[in-house]
Amino acid sequence: MYSIKEYLTNDHRRCDDVFAKMEEQANSSLAEAKEVTEKFVADMERHFQREERVMFPEFETKTGMLNGPTEMMRQEHAQMRNLMAKLLEAIDTNDTDKFFGLSETLMILLQQHNMKEEQMLYTMAQQHLSAEASRIVEMMDSLVIE
């Protein structure tokens, strides 16, 4: 069974892979990149919900840190959701420049966000939630996305 840190870090890498495929596809044909973009957005949403609906509440309950790092991560999720919605709009309007401008911005925002989570938040979660790690990972794994 994975630790919380391993499980969510692997999720980041999976999303990065899909992101790279999405850009590669969009580079040859923006219209044909719609499917992989939708997959990227869905994968990201699943990852966000695994954190927001499972890991963050567990962390907050255990540590009592309600307005700390998890709140900041939620804000950054919202910023990224906003950019991803615009990515899909750019495909619908066939605006390649807009698409790559947004993907570039999203990439940097996403990577610095992942860095903070992997280097700090997940490490903290590991320390505070180690006893419940298997249960939390199982809950994240079986989460039905809303």
Added chain:
Amino acid sequence: MNFTGLSLDQAPPISVPFRYFFVAPLFAMMAAMLLLFGESFHLERFSKEVIAATHLITIGFFGFVMLGALTQMLPVIANATIKRVELIAGTSHIAMILGLLSMVYGLLQNQTLFLNGAYIFLGFGFFVMLIAIINSIRSVENFTPTIRGMLSSVSFAFVIVGVGVLLLAEYAFGDLGIYHVAFANIHSTLAIFGFAGMLIIGVSFQVLPMFYVAPSFGTFVESKLVYILGVALVVWSVTNLFALEFVVFAKVFLILCFIYYAYILFKTIKTRKRKIQDITIRYFYTAIAFLVGGLFLWFLQSFIEKISIVVVAVFVGGFILCVMQGMLYKIIPFLVWFHLNAKGYMSIPTMNEMLNKKFVQLQYGLFVGSIVFFILAVYIEVLLPVSLLLFIGSMGLLEYNMLSAYKIYRLTCKKKPEFDMSGFTS
């Protein structure tokens, strides 16, 4: 544990890194003009014009860009915030500008008063910023390879600035000590490999995976390379002062270490998952080529003294400036976007819309052309003005490109497009 970084209230104001970035190309242009319109039109390493021009680039361009980038990267990458950053950066920035201008004027006009002012202002400006950076790194709990690189770079900067102050004071007092040349060699080598090299290495561990979804550099490189290079540079410096017969061994070891880094850097970029080609990738590849070429020439320099100017040009212009310009083209549009987004405005231009791609490519072409012509000018002197004019053009265009992105920031702030709160609610 605090969560700093690109959060709304903890990132430094946009003016902090930008005040450093925007003066950099202006000093670089000044350096080229000095050589173009200077009295002696020859590239002699220890001529005062060449020393002045070199420092306009090393302090004025890469020193300023590195300090500006550190103010932004420390909170993002190292989770370390510089306290009272606006005051410290503002004071240091002004002192360094005054110091650099005094140095150039003092050297060219043999003005003791200005040379005295130069080492006081430059020493003060650098040390204020370096101490603030060290102080912020002290609070870091999670000591990553990137932070080790930053710390090594800043530690070498202390030595370089200290030695630089000493060398400049010798000019001011008109008394060049017997170790002047040896100290000058240490000063320049540590500036290239210690200050700039270590920062580039440390930051590359983090930004390449971040910008290009590239694989990591591997445990050995990330955990050991900075230490190995640090020791090698110290050994090189000591042998250069006290055991010249062994200096070549230290030099060869340093060269092999950097060639290994260049190979790993190339491999990392080549195997990145994001296959999109942009100007920053081109700048990185060019930098690697110049780094390897520069290392080869540095080895040859032991036998051919004439090429020492070429070695400096290849390392500073070809390697360091290429990496820095590539990074500026990533950092500046992102910071503009980030600060506008943080204000909650709708309809923010995307990063791609902040730079004119054609101008960016033209700037790259002019810059690389200027370095190539500069190298050739050592043997074909008539090419020197061509190189300098290309360099002035490339730096002018770099300034224009950066200011264009900043103009978008100012215009958007002025227009205040309606607020979009969706980015700030769950």
